[in-house]
Amino acid sequence: MTEWKVLAQGALDAVKAARAEILTIMKRVYEVQYKNDRSPVTEADMASQAVLIEKLHQVDPSIPVVSEELKTIDYDTRLTWPRLWMVDPLDGTKEFVRGNGEFTINVALIENHQAVIGVIDWPVGDITYMAIKNEGAYRLEKTGSIRLHSHSFSNPANVVISRSHRQSEIDWVRRSQIAIRSIDYVGSALKFCRIAEGRDDVYPRLTPNMEWDSAAGHILVAEAGGQVVDFLGHPLQYNKPDLHNEGFVAVGDWAAWREYFVRQGTFSK
Structure with missing residues (x-):
């Protein structure tokens, strides 16, 4: 198994653990706070982030994590990193608060300014999407995996x-x-x-x-x-x-x- 595949599996395990945290919080009353830009943040965002950081560090502690709810690291430091995890622990917090289910957990591995691994988990849909550079994109469901192919040019x-x-x-x-x-x-x-x-x-x-x-x-x-x-x-x-x-x-x-x-x-x- 290539290193990217090992890291991708680690990212999959991490988002599944974060999904469980989010769905647990979703079932009860939770507090909504607002950041300086008036975008909402909930305890589900923070709980998901904590789980993702813990699990990703277990996969490879040498790979730093940049996440929406973490303090931004200055560029001079980040420039020295050969790779990093880029994380949105709860993408679509507005949709989470509205209760329409259209929120995701996003994890990507960045190397040389490019995303080389991507995992998007849709907790409510019980579906995970994964891609590895040069290995294709897949939708992962309980019944198996389906390789994805985007649509050819169409206008309309x-x-x-x-x-x-x-x-x-x-x-x-x-x-x-x-x-x-x-x-x-x-x-x-x-x-x-x-x-x-x-x-x-x-x-x-x-x-x-x-x-x-x-x-x-x-x-x-x-x-x-x-x-x-x-x-x-x-x-x-x-x-x-x-x-x-x-x-x-x-x-x-x-x-x-x-x-x-x-x-x-x-x-x-």
Whole structure:
């Protein structure tokens, strides 16, 4: 078994343990607090993070963890790390609080500014998505694993967008001259999963976001045959100085979409 596969198995075990913590807390009354940016954080976020850090350190204590609810490490230090885990212990906290089930646990291994392992767990759906660089993307269920393949170029397209940024993203799709067959409104990293599964074709994110929001989903989409790019058309990079993405587009068939955008002259933020 390759080292990446060993680490991926460790990440799988970690998210399963974190899932159990989240689902336990979900069944009872819990406190919701708000960070400086007014985004919610709950004890489920913190409990999941604690479990993930513990389990990932057990897999390989030499690999540091960068997580949404941890204090950010300065870039001069992070630059010396050959690799790191990038973690969102509860992606979609708003959806968790609303009780609609559209939240995930995201874990990615970053090497040389690229995601090389990605695990996205959907606790309510009892489904885990996993990808390893050059090994493919998979949906893992109780009945077995299914290899994922993103959808080839289609215009009209099935578009998936965030529940929180609807109008700006719909406006971008129209400005980009993408004909819309359907629009799905979905929370958390489940949008990446839908692209990787071939259920949707295009997922635009215009607002700034953090690297842990996209890292696991990026490698999942890429290994399924798609790509996640910035508005210059470059694949997203990770462990950057400020850990921010200024926006991105995830598509199931980047080569074909890139050709289309160039021909139309419409690919911009």
